[in-house]
Amino acid sequence: MLKIKIPQRLHINLLSMHSCDYRKNSGIGLAIINKELFLEAKIHSTSIIEVENYCNHPERLQIIIELLKSTKKKYKLEYGVKIKLCGSYFFHVGLGTSTAVTLACLEALFLTNNKTITDNELIKISERGGTSGIGINTYFHGGLIIDSGTKSNNQKHKPSSYIKPKVHSKILAKCNFPNWNLGILIPNERDYIYDEKELIFFEKNCPIPKDEAYFASYLATFGTLASAKDNDYELFCHSINETQKTYWKRKEISQNKFNNLRINRLLSLGVDCAGISSFGNSIYFFDRDPEDVIRKMSTEDDFLYFEYDICNSGRIIC
Secondary structure, eight states, X not given: OEEEEEEEXXXXXXXXXXXXXXXXXXXXEEEEEEEEEEEEEEEESSOEEEXXXXXXXXXXXXXXXXXXXXXXXXXXXXXXXEEEEESOBOOSSSXXXXXXXXHHHHHHHHHHTTOOOOHHHHHHHHTOOSSOOHHHHHHHHOSEEEEOOEEOXXXXXXXGGGOOOSSOOOEEEEEOOOOOOEEEEEESSOOOOOTHHHHHHHHHHOSOOHHHHHHHHHIIIIXXXXXXXXXXXXXXXXXXXXXXXXXXXXXXXXTSHHHHHHHHHHHHTTXXXXXXXXXXXXXXXXXXXXXXXXXXXXXXXXXXXXXXXXXXXXOEEO
């Protein structure tokens, strides 16, 4: 029985969303892992995915199953793979679940067939990472990453689901992340932004002003990345709070009126920093005692709370 512990990611910000002659998109993000989320796999006549607990978008799993079947055929693999996803899986909440689960299932397919395949080939098959390279890189390498984006091609910015990149974004800068305490809230009432809604958002808000993109890149590099590398918790938290005020992140937050309310609610309770991962609705926060923060929240705060650990290794194959 093969086992893969599946990391997810916080997507802190997209950076190069302006008109640029060099690189477009790019982002900064952090690999995180929940010990309850892993898959078990074994060979099977066809490809099947079962979820142990809960999945909010079963149709996403069906897309992955079809990808597994087409991959088996294309690569002339002898067996399919039967996968059990242990834990609960929330897609389209800003944690990169689609990318992580897709890559993990594909990797399980090849491993159970005793076939070796490169990371780059897996990424290519997955068709993930069209806009941001954070999720595809944190899956394999973990840590805090700034990705290189893709070469500017004078085409409009689009979300990952509308791009099938020929060349994937590489790691531009990376560091192991300190073992600081992290909490994540997923509201029970969620406003999902993906597919057509996400495309409309990109068309409406891109390109952003150049000076705003320059500041976001400076903040990501000399604020978030540099402070993590230097183990400077206070400066890191300051950079995260400032990130929520950047142009692109403000636009993401504004898609749901409750995002700001939830972030401000956490800050009012004294957390060290708080932000929204990608479009959300996941709200993340860092605090020296996350569980104490949750105890202070009232019953009116309708959410699911998850404890995550920092992941500096990428996925773990057992």
